[in-house]
Amino acid sequence: MTLEELQNTIRSEVGVLLYFSGEKCNVCHALRPKFKEVFDKEFPLIKQIYLDAHENAEISAHYQVFSVPTMIVFLDGREFVREGRAVSLHQMTEQLKRPYTLMTE
Template sequence: MSEAVQLPCPTCGAVNRVPAARLADGPRCGQCKTPLFQGKPLALDEAGFRRHLHLSGVPLLVDFWAAWCGPCRVMAPEFEAAAKLLEPRLRLVKINTEEAPALSAELAIRSIPTLALFVGGREVARQAGAMRARDIAAWAERALAATPP
């Protein structure tokens, strides 16, 4: 029997248990029936980030950004393309630092865009600066491989 992982629904927030071996099979929320992975990053506020951070069994790759930031706007479509490359191994999310200043301060986000990878509720890697989709995916894969189980 495959180990199950918890996944908060990106639409209704319900926590779903999905066998790890079935993550790539297009699982749907047991409550609202929407896909648990949608091939694009989730825009989360601070509460949504904390919910996913503490309840998700899938690592989170977070893009900290702001609307006024030119490099952030350049990287946005690349981060979206990276979601198609990395899901369902990772959940990609976007946090607008202007809308979540307390979270940004708590996590010591000093420049944007900044990518941070969280596994098991803790940050395991960070990278500042705009990147292309394939570079985002390669960086995330390397960081995951270097993270002890």
């Protein structure tokens, strides 16, 4: 995926989760299935995109991702939530519930 393709996706979708991880990041690999499960259930219209930060250096630099894991949620084409390192899935879910509901009803 190129940066231009990603930006087009962000503009065209209700919401997008960018999940930046790394090949040697154990935390990234442990959190990914948990995020997928919650987003599949709670936010099915948010497109989930998983990127290796090192393999996608141009995209990582554009979104100023300097550590992994980093999760960025875009709603209506704009960055809404950004979490990194010490991520609280519960806190992120709570932040997204109301705006997601308003956007999708």
